[in-house]
Amino acid sequence: MHITEPRAFQTRTVFAGDSVTDCGRRDDDGLGDGYVRLLAASAYLADTAVVNRGTGGDRIEDLARRWDADVLAEQPQLISVLIGINDTWRRYDAGQETDQHTFLARYRALLERVAPESTLVLMEPFLLPVTAEQEQWRKDLDPKIAAVHRLAKEFGAVLVRTDEVLTSLVAAGAAPQSLALDGVHPTPLGHAAIADAWLESVQFQL
Secondary structure, eight states, X not given: OOOOOXXXXXXEEEEEESHHHHTTGGXXXXXXXXXXXXXXXXXXXXXXXXXXXXXXXXXXHHHHHHIIIIIGGGOOSEEEEEOXXXXXXXXXXXXXXXXXXXHHXXXXXXXXXXXXXXXXXXXXXXXXXXXXXXXXXXXXXXXXXXXHHHHHHHXXXXXXXXXXXXXXXXXXXXXXXXXXXXXXXXXXXXXXXXXXXXXXXXXXXX
């Protein structure tokens, strides 16, 4: 009987974020059923150990509390971060506001602790409004997207224009619910679009 040796990965890629990244990772083999799994199966990450560290409900302050243990402890060569929509959402459903300056400062503090040899990928938080109430969220989310752009430039990170890509699909005729049923959590089609945007951005900018 032929015994296959465990695969020896040379590099590690960690995906950090909220439920959009999480996607039930603790209920399966650790990858979840979203864009992280699609990327893990891509040729681009074929020789990389992919680690999903998304946690549903996280805001930037929650990610900060687990950054060292969940992300830096993995000693990754590439770190991809998608965070921010819950900082907006909690303002409107729980009165917990994270203003843009606090969001920027907390996010910057995380990135400052990343080893200089690690590659950073920063993904825009996104929203595809499916209700009139969600249309109002833009005034809070757009400054946070601008903060991600600023940090990507500041740290020389790859910027994935997640919000821009998904919004352009809606502008081209896709129903918002076909990409994210509640405007936030992607459908399989939405996750595929996110994975494609990530690969295109990373391959183009690295």
